[in-house]
Amino acid sequence: MPELPEVEHAARTLRRWLRGRKVVRAEADATRVFRGGGRAAFARALAGRRLRFVERRGKVLLVGFDRDVGFLSRLGMTGKWLRRKQGAAPPKHSRARLVTDRGETIHYVDPRLFGRITPHPASALLELPEVRALGPDPLLDGLDPAALHERLGRTRRAVKVALMDQALVAGVGNILATEALFRARLHPARPARSLSLREVKALVRGIEASIAHTLEAEQGEEITYVEEDPDANPFLVYDRAGSPCPRCRTTLARLALGGRTSAYCPRCQRP
């Protein structure tokens, strides 16, 4: 479930679940989620701690508690946080848990184990190299078309590959890049440096519109992640290769770039 809009939704949800709450017990199973160490520290340090903040930077969640305790959470490809009432059966693939003073359990669930939880002092989270290395966050910082145009002009990569570089823009993944390029009518393989400022402006609008669109789809019941909605692909072109373009009805094509596939309209998005 992880790209900027989904992670933003996860942050808001986690914030609501844990606001004002104290963690009475924390558990962490021995899995790759804690690669890099900190599994024992997670369980030990969080017991008795009260939430201070849940922040997001790009696709990264930063969770802080009192006494300067905290952790960073990356959801990888299939990570998510879920809440279960007292006595409820744990969800499948629960990898770590926070039991609150209301008796609820907040599970970190991750079938493929691509996600990661890393304990750090709460005050250090924003200063971590992996957080500082992130480019501007479209929601928190906004995107400056002139600055993005300048950055895109410095690479020989395809615009879609450049867009997914977290140092250029934080939080854009395969879906968001695919959707934003469609909205901006830009071919995914266009060299990033070939884009005019006018085209970059359209791209920024495309990114913002795609984020807003996905966030809207996420708003609903507390555990309703878009991905879990069977048969409800809320995207314009992502995963729709072979279907008609929503704009001109031309059959959408598929293209692989940087190991990821894009759907695009060969008529609306010319090379």
Place this chain on the structure above:
DNA sequence: ACGGATGTTCGCGC
């Protein structure tokens, strides 16, 4: 059964 999936990271080669 085979292939691909919203991410990150590493090694290899040019």
Place this chain on the structure above:
DNA sequence: CGCGCGAACATCCG
């Protein structure tokens, strides 16, 4: 150093 490519990670789904 920049960049493309493939692989690896582990599970599910069609």
